[in-house]
């Protein structure tokens with residue numbers, strides 16, 4: 001059976017402000033989906049809602065993983081069920097070493113039934129694996145001794161998210177602008193790494209404003225979000241069109257969604 | 272490295288402390304108790320005189336005024352001196368092997384243990400003794416090295432500071448004395464273990480004198496036989512450092528949670544000398560500690576690493592002072608505190624700079640992590656600067672555990688409890704990173720890990 005992540009008619013609000021207004025999306029394991037759309041259209045919100053961020057209230061609709069109701073799961077249960085998100089803005093956890101964080105995370109995700117306080121992956125075994133993965137990603141091992149995202153440059157943070165992706169091997173991964181803030185060489189490296197780790201091995205939802213990442217991870221589907229809805233879905237060529245020509249055509253074609261998008265942006269500016 | 276032993280030792284002989292505490296035969300902190308305590312000891316006249324004066328002063332003093340700035344945040348109305356007795360000889364020595372936390376895997380140069388102010392162990396390696404190092408009870412030192420002790424005892428501790436200090440001075444018993452002669456380097460750490468039985472009292476005074484060019488590391492811990500134990504500690508610490516000496520002093524306070532802890536802990540740091548003082552406070556019901564470091568010679572330096580972690584209804588108040596009395600000195604105080612349940616911590620810091628102390632570099636910071644709605648952290652940094660060419664920075668932060676951090680960790684499979692625990696331990700890591708002694712880092716890490724409540 002291939003795994004399926006299914007999102008149906010998803011409505012999400014922050015406070016009483018509606019952000020997603022009926023998103024439908026089905027991702028099969030092994031597929032790559034590009035999620036594009038102008039700033040503030042709701043792309044990150046979709047990812048955070050899938051992960052279960054407490055600030056994002058699901059007012060309607062459903063999310064399921066292989067038929068199981070994801071909305072009933074705790075955040076950590078979602079992670080252990082195999083859903084992962086590489087964050088657009090990862091959190092720093094000062095004083096906690098990357099290696100310790102990842103050892104605990106990897107243990108929990110690989111042994112979803114692990115109870116608190118039970119043993120972690122043996123240190124030697126874990127160290128070896130981490131070292132291998134890091135050298136594969138051309139990361140300095142010193143990095144593992146640094147505190148989680150604490151004082152990381154924008155690029156380092158993104159690479160740390162990719163390392164986590166590599167260690168946790170989820171079934172589905174949402175990559176939220178994992179290519180932003182990287183220099184040209186780093187974008188290529190990140191794109192290759194993601195292709196290596198995830199392309200066709202996971203269900204990927206790639207949120208991006210650039211083309212490099214998609215060149216290395218050609219999407220079977222491209223979705224365009226505007227005003228909290230997926231207004232159009234196409235293939236790889238849709239992503240190419242948007243990269244070349246921007247969102248002008250989309251905005252004109254979906255005036256209601258465009259109005260909703262403008263409204264959200266205006267509110268954001270006020271806030 | 273094995274984890275430090277947990278603090279759950281029950282002594283059969285001391286379980287019924289209520290009898291011990293109310294028994295009329297036990298000496299009180301009164302004239303009869305004072306006579307009983309001093310009658311049994313032979314000590315130099317100057318010390319007898321000092322005690323007597325302090326006792327008279329204590330009698331003439333009131334308890335601190337609630338309204339005074341110093342005590343406004345610390346309510347001592349629940350404290351009743353009459354509930355405690357002056358230090359008495361132990362009927363039976365409780366098992367204490369697993370109580371000490373800082374000694375695991377450490378090759379010690381000497382150790383002194385006291386239980387309820389009674390010296391129960393006192394050792395110093397022959398090698399160090401041969402170099403002229405003195406590490407013994409303060410009462411022995413007062414006889415054998417009378418002038419040396421006289422010169423330094425109460426040179427920075429003020430017996431008249433308040434009634435607690437006066438009582439400490441009058442009823443002092445079981446104190447320790449360390450003397451490291453000129454240019455002697457003590458490589459192996461020396462250990463002081465102050466232990467309280469349930470209902471016991473500890474009035475120990477620690478006097479450490481490090482002569483010019485000498486070096487030492489002292490690990491000092493305060494434990495009760497049982498984490499819930501009652502008790503009273505009227506304490507004093509004096510660290511006297513001569514020019515170009517180097518001292519690392521670690522104190523870990525894990526008194527039982529019904530223990531009252533009143534102390535002045537002070538250092539005088541001479542020219543080109545360095546002091547690294549790590550101070551962790553996790554025990555007691557109520558603590559009021561005045562910690563101060565006076566930098567009295569040019570280019571003296573001190574680094575203070577403070578850790579406080581409170582729970583239940585604990586109240587820990589630390590007033591710290593870094594006093595620049597000479598030019599070109601550096602002081603760096605970092606206190607990190609976490610509060611859970613209904614507990615409260617108070618940190619009041621002061622950088623004082625004398626008019627002549629130009630080129631002072633003073634840093635002072637207190638970060639608080641408030642872990643429950645009912646917990647509270649008071650953080651009051653302060654500066655009193657009378658020189659014009661100085662660099663002094665201070666700051667304090669008080670925050671809750673960041674929900675975004677918890678969410679992030681949960682997205683990586685951590686439960687909320689695991690995430691919170693990790694974040695709290697990480698919060699203290701910055702302090703551990705400054706501590707250069709591995710056994711201390713481990714013991715503090717373990718102590719904190721034990722104390723972190725499982726949050727839902």
Ligand SMILES: Nc1ncnc2c1ncn2[C@@H]1O[C@H](COP(=O)(O)OP(=O)(O)OP(=O)(O)O)[C@@H](O)[C@H]1O
Nearest residue numbers: 014019038039040041042043044045055264265268
């Ligand atoms: N926690 C929040 N609180 C308030 N408003 C929010 C919050 N999260 C998202 N929003 C709002 O929801 C809208 C969608 O935001 P989102 O971050 O999902 O956009 P995006 O498509 O990811 O944009 P970008 O391309 O700039 O990353 C924006 O108007 C934003 O301000």
Ligand SMILES: [Mg+2]
Nearest residue numbers: 043044045088
């Ligand atoms: Mg976004």
